[in-house]
Amino acid sequence: xxxxxxxxxxxxxxxxxxxxxxxxxxxxxxxxxxxxxxxxxxxxxxxxxxxxxxxxxxxxxxxxxxxxxxxxxxxxxxxxxxxxxxxxxxxxxxxxxxxxxxxxxxxxxxxxxxxxxxxxxxxxxxxxxxxxxxxxxxxxxxxxxxxxxxxxxxxxxxxxxxxxxxxxxxxxxxxxxxxxxxxxxxxxxxxxxxxxxxxxxxxxxxxxxxxxxxxxxxxxxxxxxxxxxxxxxxxxxxxxxxxxxxxxxxxxxxxxxxxxxxxxxxxxxxxxxxxxxxxxxxxxxxxxxxxxxxxxxxxxxxxxxxxxxxxxxxxxxxxxxxxxxxxxxxxxxxxxxxxxxxxxxxxxxxxxxxxxxxxxxxxxxxxxxxxxxxxx
Amino acid sequence: xxxxxxxxxxxxxxxxxxxxxxxxxxxxxxxxxxxxxxxxxxxxxxxxxxxxxxxxxxxxxxxxxxxxxxxxxxxxxxxxxxxxxxxxxxxxxxxxxxxxxxxxxxxxxxxxxxxxxxxxxxxxxxxxxxxxxxxxxxxxxxxxxxxxxxxxxxxxxxxxxxxxxxxxxxxxxxxxxxxxxxxxxxxxxxxxxxxxxxxxxxxxxxxxxxxxxxxxxxxxxxxxxxxxxxxxxxxxxxxxxxxxxxxxxxxxxxxxxxxxxxxxxxxxxxxxxxxxxxxxxxxxxxxx
Numbered sequence: 001x002x003x004x005x006x007x008x009x010x011x012x013x014x015x016x017x018x019x020x021x022x023x024x025x026x027x028x029x030x031x032x033x034x035x036x037x038x039x040x041x042x043x044x045x046x047x048x049x050x051x052x053x054x055x056x057x058x059x060x061x062x063x064x065x066x067x068x069x070x071x072x073x074x075x076x077x078x079x080x081x082x083x084x085x086x087x088x089x090x091x092x093x094x095x096x097x098x099x100x101x102x103x104x105x106x107x108x109x110x111x112x113x114x115x116x117x118x119x120x121x122x123x124x125x126x127x128x129x130x131x132x133x134x135x136x137x138x139x140x141x142x143x144x145x146x147x148x149x150x151x152x153x154x155x156x157x158x159x160x161x162x163x164x165x166x167x168x169x170x171x172x173x174x175x176x177x178x179x180x181x182x183x184x185x186x187x188x189x190x191x192x193x194x195x196x197x198x199x200x201x202x203x204x205x206x207x208x209x210x211x212x213x214x215x216x217x218x219x220x221x222x223x224x225x226x227x228x229x230x231x232x233x234x235x236x237x238x239x240x241x242x243x244x245x246x247x248x249x250x251x252x253x254x255x256x257x258x259x260x261x262x263x264x265x266x267x268x269x270x271x272x273x274x275x276x277x278x279x280x281x282x283x284x285x286x287x288x289x290x291x292x293x294x295x296x297x298x299x300x301x302x303x304x305x306x307x308x309x310x311x312x313x314x315x316x317x318x319x320x321x322x323x324x325x326x327x328x329x330x331x332x333x334x335x336x337x338x339x340x341x342x343x344x345x346x347x348x349x350x351x352x353x354x355x356x357x358x359x360x361x362x363x364x365x366x367x368x369x370x371x372x373x374x375x376x
Numbered sequence: 377x378x379x380x381x382x383x384x385x386x387x388x389x390x391x392x393x394x395x396x397x398x399x400x401x402x403x404x405x406x407x408x409x410x411x412x413x414x415x416x417x418x419x420x421x422x423x424x425x426x427x428x429x430x431x432x433x434x435x436x437x438x439x440x441x442x443x444x445x446x447x448x449x450x451x452x453x454x455x456x457x458x459x460x461x462x463x464x465x466x467x468x469x470x471x472x473x474x475x476x477x478x479x480x481x482x483x484x485x486x487x488x489x490x491x492x493x494x495x496x497x498x499x500x501x502x503x504x505x506x507x508x509x510x511x512x513x514x515x516x517x518x519x520x521x522x523x524x525x526x527x528x529x530x531x532x533x534x535x536x537x538x539x540x541x542x543x544x545x546x547x548x549x550x551x552x553x554x555x556x557x558x559x560x561x562x563x564x565x566x567x568x569x570x571x572x573x574x575x576x577x578x579x580x581x582x583x584x585x586x587x588x589x590x591x592x593x594x595x596x597x598x599x600x601x602x603x604x605x606x607x608x609x610x611x612x613x614x615x616x617x618x619x620x621x622x623x624x625x626x627x628x629x630x631x632x633x634x635x636x637x638x639x640x641x642x643x644x645x646x647x648x649x650x651x652x653x654x655x656x657x658x659x660x661x662x663x664x
Contacts, residue, residue: 068561088564089573095565101558105580114576118567166566 017080019044019202020065020170025074027060027226034060036226037074042170042204042219047196049205051213052223053249058206059174061223065204066172067091078169089118094163094201098175100155102147108134108158109143115166133161136195153184160192164199171196171203177212189215210250214238222246240284240369244295247369252300252332254342257373260285260294268370270296274338275317278365285370293373302367303344305333305359316360321353337361413633423630431634441618441635445642448615451529452597455536459544459593460586462537467548467585481549484542496535496606500526527609535603540596544589551585552578584654591650595643615639 020042027035035057042048050058063069065076067088076083083091102111109130116126134140137157147155156176163171176192177185193216196203207213213220214234222229222237222245229249230242241247244255261277262269268280268288278296288294305319317337325332331352333344344361353359416428435441470480487495502508503525510522525531555578563573601616608614613621616639623632 066561066565068564087569088561089567089569091565092567093565095562097558097562099556099558101556101562103559103563103577114563114568115566118572162562162566 017044018042018077019046019079020204021075021077021080022061022065023075023077025061025064025076026072027057027064027069028072034226035064035071038226038228039074040221040228040231042202045200045202047193047203047205047216047218049207049213049217049220050223051207051210051220051249052229053208055225056223057226058208058223060226062172062174062204062206065170066093066095092166092169094166094168094171096156096159096163096171096173096176098178100147100152100159100179102155102159102162104147106146107143108139108145108147108150111147111158112162112165114162119166129165133165136164136198137161138191152180153188156180156188157191160195164195164201168201171201173203173205175207176205177207178209185212192216214250222249224249241297241371242287244297244371247297247371252343252345254298254300254303254340256296256298256340256342258294258296258370260288260291260370262291263288270294270368270370272296272340274340275363278363278368280365280368280370284366284368287372288370295371295373297369297371298342298363298367300332300343300345302363303335303342303346304362305335305344305346305353306362307353307357307359316362319359319361321355321357321359324352324355326352335359335361409633409637412630413637415630417628417630421627428630431631434631435634435638441615441638444613444618445615445638448598448639449642451533451536451614452594455533455540455597456544456590456593458533458537459541460548460590463541463544463589464548464586467545467552470545470549471552481546484545487542492539493602493606495539496603499531499535499538499607503531526607527612529608529612531607532604532612532614535607536597536600539600539603540593543592543596547589547592548582548585551582551588555581587650587653591647594646598643599639 018041020040022038022040025035025038025040026033038057038061040048040061050061052058060069064071065078067083067086071084078091078093102108103114106114109127112130112133113126116129121129130143131140134143137160139154139157139161142150142154142158147158150158156179160176173192177188180188189212205213205216217234219231220234220237221231224245230237230246237246238250241250241253247253247255256272256275258270258272258275260268261271263282263285266282268282268285270278270280272278275296282288285294305321306316319335319337319342321333322336322341323334325334330345330347333346333353335342335344342361412423413431414427414429416424416426416430418424470477470484473480500507504510505522505524505526507525509525510519513519514522559577559581560570560573563577564570568576598614599616601614601620604612604614604617615635619632619636619639622628622635626632
């Protein structure tokens with residue numbers, strides 16, 4: 001039985017098809033539920049990142065899309081067609097692994113041509129396509145080498161070339177940058193995005209690295225313990241975390257217990273013994289419906305420290321610097337405000353504040369996020 | 377002494393006990409055998425010391441020895457092929473099983489705790505005239521008279537396969553276990569069915585293990601004399617039985633020496649050939 005083809009209208013008003021749709025996907029391993037009833041639509045050409053700590057179900061989800069795992073419940077559709085019963089070798093997907101998984105006994109050219117061979121592409125065309133793919137990953141001279149003769153970064157480029165040369169419907173990347181060292185990882189990040197943009201292939205990227213997710217994605221799906229915590233564009237997920245988990249997982253955040261003492265359509269009044277009273281725009285706390293305990297989330301880089309003698313303002317709070325983590329162009333401060341210890345990351349103007357210094361902390365109400373509190 | 381000099385000396389110091397044992401118990405006796413093979417046994421029963429080629433002429437020239445040698449190699453080859461064909465799926469199963477790998481490997485090792493001779497003789501209780509199989513067939517009425525199933529070439533091969541299978545499985549297992557499972561997944565994602573992926577990726581990458589297991593099986597099978605002695609008929613003698621016969625029964629040490637050296641050289645060449653191909657296999661193995 002085939003599910004009906006789902007057509008959507010995108011911003012430009014064209015009829016488009018979701019490249020990948022997951023509907024109520026559940027995956028259980030024995031008694032353990034790795035993925036809880038997850039639904040997800042990925043638009044054609046999109047770059048979607050599944051982000052989360054290890055064990056959050058992101059790789060399990062990717063492997064279900066790939067056909068390496070069967071979902072316990074739910075439907076997986078690729079280009080509008082149900083693929084639950086389609087074996088992996090007929091799904092037309094490009095798969096890139098963390099450890100490259102190049103065939104060690106085949107040359108680079110034979111590795112890349114592997115998928116073409118099983119698509120009955122004629123030999124001459126195969127050679128041309130392999131060359132094209134090697135050009136795309138900027139390694140035109142390695143066709144006759146064996147994988148072990150290449151560096152890690154080069155091997156990952158070949159793995160990418162092997163996955164995209166078959167013109168897959170979806171490109172699935174399972175932590176492809178994790179095995180590379182830091183500098184190379186950033187280069188490959190740019191490179192990967194460039195290639196994805198160039199060929200326009202729908203991409204699902206799995207990572208535990210928030211900076212990769214923020215830098216590369218059109219949409220980030222933050223997962224925790226088999227559930228989607230938040231889905232949205234990088235900026236939205238970063239600036240408006242929908243849960244404490246997301247706030248803590250992406251970047252450095254301060255999460256402070258506070259009380260909501262008033263709310264109307266425009267503003268939320270939040271009070272904390274140490275921070276005082278903050279009047280926050282209502283759109284920064286859409287989940288706050290009534291007075292009561294809340295969690296106030298303030299990103300570390302949104303706490304601005306100023307030395308003594310700086311002009312006082314409504315939100316200026318006195319604090320003492322307890323520790324300084326010098327990072328070159330910026331510094332991370334651990335500051336004490338009454339009973340609270342907060343983190344602040346500030347660019348360094350001349351020299352960083354020193355340990356033990358008294359500073360005043362500025363925070364803009366619209367940089368805060370208010371989440372429902374208490375419940376836990 | 378410099379650090380480098382100490383480090384250069386260290387392997388030799390660590391190896392010296394082994395080298396001593398190997399020299400005294402393997403190379404020196406081997407040298408005796410080489411010398412012996414050129415002596416001559418006289419009609420009186422005494423050995424004449426000298427340089428005679430008579431033993432070598434007999435060993436190399438007599439069609440009796442040649443036929444038994446060829447038969448020995450044939451039996452070893454059949455045993456190896458059967459072990460490989462039956463052992464590969466078992467090794468694959470163990471390598472791909474989740475969790476209970478250690479238990480399966482322990483079960484594989486279990487036969488080694490029972491003497492090889494006892495394991496070989498156990499077939500007499502199974503296949504003999506009053507053995508388990510005949511008793512069962514008579515009880516079910518399939519046959520009225522017990523069938524003589526023992527003492528032929530087939531039972532010799534059966535005994536050898538029984539003895540050598542664990543060696544084959546272990547070698548293939550080690551090789552398969554070292555293959556990254558993502559390789560098969562990658563092959564499947566690129567459009568290869570499971571069988572195609574196995575043929576193109578897993579099988580070639582496991583060839584070193586298959587070759588190592590094959591070599592071990594072949595060499596051990598070709599050098600055996602207990603299995604044909606226990607499970608073979610009068611015409612199923614293998615080459616090692618001739619050596620046994622010459623040395624133990626006829627007390628003709630010079631001829632026995634020449635015969636055993638012949639077998640040693642043939643199997644040695646095989647090992648060298650394997651080494652040559654292993655080099656190629658290692659080349660293919662690469663990072664896998």
